[in-house]
Amino acid sequence: MRILVIGGTGFIGRRLVARLSGGGQHQILVPTRSYGRGRDLQILPGVTLMADDVHDDATLDRLMRGCxxxxxxxxxLHGNAGKPYGSDFARAHVTLPQRVAQACRRQGVRRLLHMSALGADSAGASMYQRSKGDGEAAVRQELDGWRDGGWTIFRPSVVFGPDDNFTNLFARLARWLPxxxxxxxxxxxxxxYVGDVVAAMAAALDDTHACGKAYELGGPQVYTLGEIVRLCAAWSGHPRQVWPMPMGLGRLQALFFECLPGEPLMSRDNLDSLRRDNVCSGPMAPELRVVPTGLETVAPSYL
Known part of the structure; x- marks a missing residue:
């Protein structure tokens, strides 16, 4: 297969590209604005890294042709504020999926796998959730009923693994804070686990029964955020006590982080997302052929 992977140099993307290239059966195109971030992907068989802007329709058409x-x-995870969300979320989570789906139709690309998020909801509490919900709606609107192909949506809970910005963040904080x-x-x-997300997507790629379905992806165990933070601190060798904060005080803390240069550790929108539990409605779909990996099985080895 000839596969276009948009976002292939990211945390999940790098692992998915490596998984798909493993058998040497696929030709994989990975467009990126930051060529240096994906240089190690070039050594993988069948992978072509290209410096392209996927937010341009003409570029998308060229990349999709023959796929x-x-x-x-x-x-x-972070973006400027707005109603129902700011332009950053709109561009990444809504407009881009719509453009990708439209390009699939124009170029006759038969399969589209779209990464959403558990809790995606156009009426959700956070800009992140609302934009993810609208992104799903855009994909469905463009491709529902299309006889030449089909979409599959994935809704993972928070994804962990080596080099993630979740468990590693709490481990780093534990090194510096009492x-x-x-x-x-x-x-x-x-x-x-990121490996389970990748395995689920790879399984759905060749399965026509996965067309028109949205899959929730979660691990084998439910934790509170406080429990996860406490475990990450302990596994990093710096056990720490977690002090639950009132949400109002937490929002002031998040506002302070937002004012600092660079990506904030936590934003007010992140806190809005925590108003709803991020838990799957049932076990992972059996057709994905994934036995979920526990947090405690993997995280201690890299933290």
Whole structure:
């Protein structure tokens, strides 16, 4: 298969590209704005890295031409404010998926795998959730009923693994702070291993029965955020006490982080997402052929 992987140099994308290239059966195109981030992908068999802007329709058409499948993994955690969300979320989570789906139709690409998120909801509490929900709606609107192909949507809970920005963040904080103040400590989530996400997507790629379905992806156990933070601190060799903070105080803390240069450790929108538990409605779909990996099985080895 000839596969276009958008967002292929990211945390999930790098592993998915490596998985798909493993058998040497696929030709994989990976467009990126930051060529240096994906240089190590070039050594993989069948992988071509290209410096392209996927937010341009003409570029998307060129990249899609001759492809059998497209995979969209683009997502952001932070963005400017707006109603129902700011322009950053709109561009990455709504407009881009719509453009990708439209390009699939124009170029006759038969399969589209789209990465959404558990809790995606056009009426959700956070800009992140609302934009992810609208992105799903855009994909469905463009490709529902299309006889030449089909979409599959994936909704993972928070994804963990080596080099993630979740468990590693808490481990780093534990090295520097004597205690860990935490808003939303009682929010429940079901962390899913990055390798399991990749395996699920690879399984769905060749399965026509996966067309028109949205899959929730979660690990084998539900934790509170406070429990995850406490475990990450302990596994990093710096056990710390977690101090649950009132949400109001947490929002002031997040506002301070937002004012600092660079990506914030936590934003007010992140806290809004914690208003709803991030837990799957049931076990992972059997057709994905994935036995979920526990957080405690993998995280201690890299933290």
């Amino acid at each position: 059998d499948a497209a995979i969209n993994l683009v997502g952001i 205690v860990l103040p935490l808003a939303g400590a009682h929010a429940r989530m079901q962390p899913v």
